[in-house]
Amino acid sequence: MKMRFLGRTCLIVLSLLPAVSTQRDGSSVIGSDQPLIASPGEDVILPCHITPSLSAVDMDVRWFRQKFKIPVHLYEDRRDRTDIQDSDYRGRTALSILRLQEGILSLDLRNLRHTDSAVYSCYATDGVWSGQGKTELIVRALGTQPSISMDSTQGEQTRLVCRSEGWSPEPEVTWRDRDGNNVTSLSNTIVKRDSQGLLGVSSFIKIKQQSNVFSCLVRSKTPKPDWESKLHISSDFFPGVSGWMVAFFLTLALSIGAIPLLAIQWRRMDGMNFIIIMRNFI
Incomplete structure (x- = not known):
């Protein structure tokens, strides 16, 4: 009886395994199809998620650029592994446990540097199933006036x-x-x-x-x-154009531009004088 019971139990477990595997195989990791544009010093969230939604709390989640073994951020064994993190990102990245419960793998990246511009890969695995998505970040620095x-x-x-x-x-x-x-x-x-x-x-x-x-x-x-x-x-x-001509046209342009402002100010003053006269009359 015991052997028969164990045999049935094994059959039930084995019959469930394909269903679990199919559920994970039907999931995928999605990054962003549009580049994320930001400026130095800003904080951003690099988007990435599992679809259909699946908890990633017990998974390993790795963010990296070109080299898989040098992670921008690594979440492993339910904790952040800062010991093997890329030193350029240490203290500037974070994953939210609450978001991981919903299958959201988005990475918080703080205090952007122009060297952070890159294509980031988001990789998640439970040891059997794995998926990977990509997100591009462009850190734009505006230069000096030419x-x-x-x-x-x-x-x-x-x-x-x-x-x-x-x-x-x-x-x-x-x-x-x-x-x-x-x-x-x-x-x-x-x-x-x-x-x-x-x-x-x-x-x-x-x-x-x-x-x-x-x-x-x-x-x-x-x-x-x-x-x-x-x-x-x-x-x-060019020396063919003298300095006084440049000054003349610049002064003329400023004078023309100031006419609308003076007209507006004159109307305001005229309106204020009218109000004062009406009050004195009353």
Whole structure:
């Protein structure tokens, strides 16, 4: 009887194993199909989850970049393994136990650095089943406002040089002539990385006397939806245009721009005077 009972028990257990395996095999780990864009110093959450929802509290969860054995964060045996964590991320990452209970493997990453830009892999396993998802993070550093200067070498055609530093990732440089035409194809751009890993750009364009006004626009290739570039400069660099003419047109532009403000202020003052008169009359 005992042997028969044990035999039935074994059959029941064996019959359940395929069902458990099928449930795990039907699950997958999902990252983000859109890159996450942030700035240095910000805190972000790298999204990742198991679908259908499955508790990951008893699983091993590993976040890494290129090297599997050097984790950005490792959750193993129900605890965080900071002893083998990448030293660049130590003290800056966290996994939520409450989220793990719901199958959410998202990683909290604090105090972003521009070197954090990478494709992150999220890997989860229970020893039998495993799944992996990916999330891209772009840490965007906006560089300095570009400056334009003349670069004239004896015997060669005069060039304008547009310089800007402190970018990540590499920015886009656009040249326009005085008529607003895009003349970037006539330019040559050099990109160099500084000691901090940020990028500096130097863009050169040859100029002629008859085309004496150029603008240089340096902007990020990965703008946020509501982000507007303010790194724009346009100036005249030829001796044919005197300094007093530049000052005259600048003063004229400022005066024209101030007219609407003065009109608004005059209406406000006129309205206030009317109110005072009415009060005195009453």
